[in-house]
């Protein structure tokens with residue numbers, strides 16, 4: 001059942017190109033526009049939406065953080081994202097023009113379910129992004145967009161995360177398409193680029209041996225930091241979460257710009273720091289800023305592990321280890337930059353002798369609040 005792999009997690013990491021392709025299947029029309037009639041929310045209802053609120057937990061929350069960048073950019077609708085367990089206890093402001101998006105692989109996470117119930121009581125429309133057919137969260141939502149990752153068995157979420165990202169991009173692009181924004185041409189180009197994502201992910205998977213080797217060499221590290229900017233920030237948080245849950249190591253993901261406001265004090269000789277570098281094309285200011293962040297931490301002794309786009313030479317002089325990913329547009333980079341972090345955590349945990357499919361203290365589906 002593990003299809004020749006030692007662990008479900010390895011199998012599920014390898015299945016990501018297919019999971020992403022399956023999640024796109026049938027959702028892009030021959031004219032290059034999205035066909036999401038399955039949402040069953042009318043175009044006029046979508047045009048009335050004046051706020052999007054995303055609720056989710058853990059890895060799904062990181063997908064939601066990335067969705068916020070995409071939704072606000074392509075639709076200009078304000079978007080908030082919050083961990084489901086905090087959301088309803090702070091009396092959030094919701095009404096019938098609010099679209100709440102609940103993201104959940106299992107569809108049974110109690111915190112997320114309680115958040116969506118609260119949202120519906122306030123009159124908001126709830127759209128579920130879910131991987132499990134007929135589970136409670138989609139059943140209780142107004143609409144659902146299923147991810148087609150197939151069953152995810154390993155406790156640590158991998159392929160479900162990438163398909164959650166795809167679903168979030170689809171929703172963001174669809175909202176943009178329906179509402180007609182000035183980004184119309186960009187939206188069409190990104191829909192097209194999404195179609196290339198499975199190939200890009202495959203390319204990353206084929207070059208993971210040096211990442212595994214690096215992970216094994218870090219089995220005795222006490223702590224690993226992860227830095228990112230823009231959509232690379234949630235990716236950094238996801239990389240840190242994977243390492244905590246699988247390798248039982250101290251790991252933190254930070255927004256690189258926050259370094260100087262505190263975390264830089266943690267940097268000491270030999271501390272491994274993983275940096276997710278935004279594309280040098282597109283919003284190049286982000287790229288320049290992160291290059292100086294890498295210089296700053298390296299000057300203080302950090303061992304820099306840099307994830308950067310193919311052809312980005314500016315980072316090379318400051319990278320102790322350089323992990324290459326294919327060039328993508330700024331917002332889609334998480335589809336490729338997350339993959340080395342999954343492989344890294346899985347290999348490091350295995351090197352420490354941990355059971356990666358079944359980490360201690362964790363359950364696949366958390367049905368208590």
Ligand code: F6R
Pocket residue numbers: 057058059060061103104105106107108109112155156157158241245364365366
């Ligand atoms: C991390 C992980 C958890 C889940 C979280 C939400 O690898 O798997 O953080 O992402 O418990 O679960 P779902 O998506 O089922 O609501």
